[in-house]
Amino acid sequence: MSSQPLKIEREGGVARVVMSRAEVHNAFDESLIAALTHGFQELDADEGVRAIVLAGEGKSFSAGADLNWMQRQSAAPLEANLEDARKLAALFHAIAHSSKPTIARVHGAALGGGMGLASACDICVASTAAVFATSEVKFGIIPSAISPYVIRAIGQRQATRYFQTAERISAQRAWELGLVHELCEADALDASVARVVDALLAGGPKAQAAAKALIRAVADRPITGEVVEDTARRIATLRATPEAREGLAAFLEKRPAGWVKGH
Known part of the structure; x- marks a missing residue:
């Protein structure tokens, strides 16, 4: 078993967060949940980080919850069970509310919580070999912690089906549902992620954080006077x-903005 459940690499303003429990298809347990939460919080506070790519080692992106971990929690007292569930919910919140752009690089199975990770990230780039599912009902549970992010990604109507059927969702179908932004062949996955990262690095970091906050403020709200104001x-x-001021000046002067790498 891997001694470190997570690897974080930084290069040129891009942080690559790699789940490294390949032997169990990057399934969640206490250690991976804690490492991911701490990692995303640390990267969010790092001014040198412009974008975060989340990936998984081995055959799968993430197979969701480690069933041995889930079995331990099912036998725990209610308060301990609840505290553990809060930690899982906090992980998805930390990813979804990061001030930095986040990209899920999905190359294989993204099941249960793995689909939650793909949904919590701002952008999902997937290979045609990827497969998704909210598989929880097969184990007598529900996709509770991931539900706000999956519903945001695919909508209430589609979630109503997949939360109950636990059907496997092909990469093509996930693209049609709106979960996947970019779909490509497996050998083009890294290049596709790199193109999205390059586009992100051209934008102003504070503006991108403000854009994410703007979406949270106006989405699914009626256009009232309060919203307009x-x-x-x-x-x-x-x-x-x-x-x-720098961004507008750079455009008018036909030069790269100061935040663009190399300038």
Whole structure:
């Protein structure tokens, strides 16, 4: 068994977070949950990190919960069981609310919590060999911790089907559902991820964080006067920042902005 459940590599403003429990298809247990949560929190606080890529070693992206871990929790007292569930929920929250752009690189099975990871990331790039599922009902449980992120990704109507049937979802179908943003052959996966990363690195980091906060503020809300005022205040505030002044000046002067690598 791997002694370290997670590897983090940094290069040129990009952090690569790699789940390294290949022998169990990167299934979650206490150690991987803690390592992922700490890793994403640490990277979120690192000003040198511009984008985070989440990947898995071995044949699978992540097969979801380690059933031995789940069995241990089912036998635990309620309070201990609840505390453990809170830690899992906190992991998905940490990924989804990272101020940095996050990309899931999915090359194989992304089942249960693995589909949750792909959904919690901002962008999902998958190989045609990838397969997804919310498989929890097969084990007499529900996809509770991942539900806000999967429903956000594929919508309530589709989630109603897949949460109950636990059917396998092909990469093509996941793309049709809106979970997968970019679909490619396995040998083109890294190149596809690199293209998305390059696009992200061209944007202003503070603007990207503000864009994510904007989506959370306005999504699924009626367009009331309060929402209109909020959007006006957000752009007015951002326009006055040094990053925005630099971005506008760089465009008018036909040069790369200061945050672009090498400039």
